[in-house]
Amino acid sequence: MSNLKRFVLRLAGFFSLQAAVAGVVLTPYMINYRDVVANGFMAASIDKQAELKQPQSRPRLVLVGGSSVAYGYSSPLLKDHLQYEPVNMGLHAGLGAEFMLREVEPGLKSGDIVVISLEYENFIGFPPGAKDVYDVIEADWRNVQFLPLSYLPSLMDEGLVFLGGVFRRSVASATGDLERKPYYQRNSFNNYGDVTGHYGLPQVTEKIASEGKTFNFDPQDVQYVIRSLNEFNQRAKARNIRVFYSYAPLMKKVLTENQTQIENVAQTLSKSLEFPILDRPEDVAYLDSAYFDSRYHLNQDAARQRTIALIDRLSPHLPIAHHENSPDRP
Amino acid sequence: MTFTTLTFILLLAIAFTTYWSIKQRSYQNIFLIIVSYIFYGWWDYRFCFLLFFSSLVDYVAGYYLARLEDPKWRRLLLGLSLIFNLGILGFFKYWNFFADSLSRALGSVGWQVDAFSLNVILPLGISFYTFQTLTYTIDIYRRQLQPARNLINYLCYLSFFPQLVAGPIERASHLLPQVERDRQFNYARSVDGCQQMLWGFFKKMAIADNLAPIVERAYASPGGMSGPQLAFATVLFAFQIYCDFSAYSDIAIGTARLFGFDLMQNFAYPYFSQSISEFWRRWHISLSTWLKDYVYIPLGGSRVAPIRRSLNVMITFLLSGLWHGASLNFVIWGGIHGALIILEPLWGAKSALKATDIPGGERRLPNFSTVFRIVLTFTLTCFAWIFFRAQSGQTAALIIRKILTEPFQLAAYQSFGTIFSTSPLEPQILITLLIGFIAAEWMQRHKTYPLQIEKWHAPLRWLVYTALFWITLFWGTWNTGEFVYFQF
Structure with missing residues (x-):
């Protein structure tokens, strides 16, 4: 046997031993962990995609974005006041704009309306970090189909981070050390895809306080995302699907602190987006008390307020909206 | 590309198996250059141009330093090589430091000048490979080293990916001979x-x-x-x-x-x-x-x-x-x-x-x-x-x-x-x-x-x-x- 072959065999032996150790030691943990993942926040993507595939008697209003969308709308209210079936596809900003658009595109049908709201982080640093992308793949491996090629380098770079995390979380889930917030679970979403698990819970101020405060946009990243949005719009238009943009509901205080930066992005968007923008950043910025546990996550009342604002701004664009059936103003 | 990533481990696995399946040393060296440039360019492909340009200049300098006999010309050539290498290092690494220091110094004596600072991105590992390339020209000037037999060997020496970004800073006299001789797989x-x-x-x-x-x-x-x-x-x-x-x-x-x-x-x-x-x-x-x-x-x-x-x-x-x-x-x-x-x-x-x-x-x-x-x-x-x-x-x-x-x-x-x-x-x-x-x-x-x-x-x-x-x-x-x- 050649030395090289002997070496490769020995290396394979070492990794087989580690696989065996993993199998023996971690399997009991993994069984429990599988359950945790299947009921976790990211697993809601399975339900959302299923909802999007459901045949509907009327066209849909598909809401696209990160968690600000998941937390930011009251779909029952939308359903009551617009002649569209709402599907809230919002899940996590960390998935990046390209993933979000790819995820919804196959399920769209002629006549649907799409409202996109991207968190401002989606215009900073491209491609996004791989952690959240791995989490959504872990929840359902079929999500791989929505990955753009541009994510590949960061996914490869962070592959070991993910693997180590799986082992750590597996053990932690069995020992009870894995923190599982009840409002970050698959069952925190209603049938339309809105997060409702936090309704009635008190505000979590520590998490809001720990979030970064400043945005540093890279013009190249902004242009990249705009290009993706416009290309999506082109394809949607060809299928008789109308696309709109609505700003993410950023906390007023944070918006004020980043006024110039956000205004620059807003100006670029108004200049370059090839589909209508329904509002301005300040139209959907609320006071601190309107947020649950993040500068983007609205509480129940604020989500309702934002939904009403969307109904008002979207209605004039919709041929089949019920204008006379105006929602109650808060 | 960082060592602690899956990307590196995949690259290493592919490079290792391909490398040892190549029988001829010259092709092995070409392959190592390709792998090294992928490794380096993973951060920013523009860094590769600087690395290549720097390598080229010193290869040429080394070539002529070995052939020239006139001490005056040799000194001049070594001087140019040093100015080039230290100039690049100085520009990318120290420009802003000296520009800011100068502005502050002038400001302290009442002479206000706009800062000369530039938005320069520091190419990774530049201090390491610049010091490495300096050993090449200096050692040839001192007649302690024969120049690389060809550009491929030199590129392979300077860009060798394991130590390119953070050392060890390998002397040409230690690494270049290894690049230029046949290598056998050694189990131990x-x-x-x-x-x-x-x-x-x-x-x-x-x-x-x-x-x-x-x-x-x-x-x-x-x-x-x-x-x-x-x-x-x-x-x-x-x-x-x-x-x-x-x-x-x-x-x-x-x-x-x-x-x-x-x-x-x-x-x-x-x-x-x-x-x-x-x-x-x-x-x-x-x-x-x-x-x-x-x-x-x-x-x-x-x-x-x-x-x-x-x-x-x-x-x-x-x-x-x-x-x-x-x-x-x-x-x-x-x-x-x-x-x-x-x-x-x-x-x-x-x-x-x-x-x-x-x-x-x-x-x-x-x-x-x-x-x-x-x-x-x-x-x-x-x-x-x-x-x-x-x-x-x-x-x-x-x-x-x-x-x-x-x-x-x-x-x-x-x-x-x-x-x-x-x-x-x-x-x-x-x-x-x-x-x-x-x-x-x-x-x-x-x-x-x-x-x-x-x-x-x-x-x-x-x-x-x-x-x-x-x-x-x-x-x-x-x-x-x-x-x-x-x-x-």
């Missing part, structure tokens, strides 16, 4: 390489990256920390930077071995040194020997009057500080080390030990005087690390003041445990890992690296490898975080 050396890589991964992920957030928090807001906390954070930083940087060298050396190359040892248990001069024989050996051979000795070395010798030492260490970064703090750090080495004879510190001697002596349990000297040297090293790690001179001064004044206040210890608030691991696990690491280094300090346990029984060896593998995977901070020395 490859196994040894894998073991050294495993040790490197453990040091980086399980120790350095777990210490980093604690140190970061303490040094980011020293005002909110007590003196004992800052002293502890400084000790942790000493281990963080050691484990981080020496881990890079271990992985680089191990990787190179898989391709049939030997890189020089870069660390030899520096924290067991009994004097600062011994520390510098054990710490970043490739840089300290480079500075000795290409700066200190040409300045006259120690064969001059004592005052001149002291000046030579100081110049060398100030340059060492400046090499690390364009900041006054690094210069002060170098200056402290230089001053300590100059003053060492005054207190009769041991300076005769070489990197190849067993650090701390041969006894398993050292005697009191050895322990005292080791602790004293470590303390002095930690003092200098404060300047290395602090954001500014004022911050360093604040940290030193707190460390010196607050240990005697009981209140300073009351919230000591809060220093671990940013620790990714439970404090007891982290401290156990650190103590285990120091113990392993002490017990195995007669080896090149602690995981050289080939004489142990096979089951015990495999148990150790398996334990290290799982500690690294389970407790390691796999954050694709770059190595500290990338910034230099």
